[in-house]
Amino acid sequence: MKIYFSGSIRGGEPDKGWFQALIRHISRHGEVLTEDSFGYSLDEENRFDDALIYERDMDWLRMADAVVAEVSAPSLGVGYEIAKAEEWGKPLLLLYREQPGCRPSAMLNGNKSLEMLVFREDADALKAVEDFLATVKRGRDSASP
């Protein structure tokens, strides 16, 4: 399986340790196409060519079997990618960590065709990822000849 992990990079402050834990967890189920995108400092990342990032990420998103998006931090790119994943009919799981005084994006939380887990404990999010990817895999296996 090819899995697209989406999370804030230049947007709201990303929780890098948590992203890495998620990526490691997702890797047990297949290839995380975007794994390397989260290994750079913001300074390094800012030197990349935006058109190349856009083209590469859209290619990866097109080829992905499933998409996991971390939506605890605001990000224009993540919002854009979620809409594209929805347009292209990709199985999609959104993860939002509860934060005092904050609410998830209304445009994502209010869209009944999107599946969002609001979580407090890392373990709950990891379990949801596990279940989500197992379901996607079962769907793929049963669709194969």
Added chain:
Amino acid sequence: MKIYFSGSIRGGEPDKGWFQALIRHISRHGEVLTEDSFGYSLDEENRFDDALIYERDMDWLRMADAVVAEVSAPSLGVGYEIAKAEEWGKPLLLLYREQPGCRPSAMLNGNKSLEMLVFREDADALKAVEDFLATVKRGRDSASP
């Protein structure tokens, strides 16, 4: 003309004074469908029903003749709306205010089919909005019987 203005609400800190100035400016050219969405405090806004916000905003976006998105602050909803506007072929202008140490979203800036103005002075953004809406209007007038 019906114009959809998109900007951060629950995402990165919105510049409310600037959003109001933009909305006033856009109003000279037509109806700003989302005008009232930017008149609430975050506490008030957080009490709204997300499904109603989502349905209402998608209806407005569908009926819009043009979309102006302020992308200086990160926002999942704004990123989502930009992708939908692009999918539905809406004329779209993105406005990004230069900020030291920051860069616009790679997914938006790297997408060559999107038009983004990177500006320093309010007047430059207002002028770009003016030109953009005049162009949309000319396109509509010449397409009318």
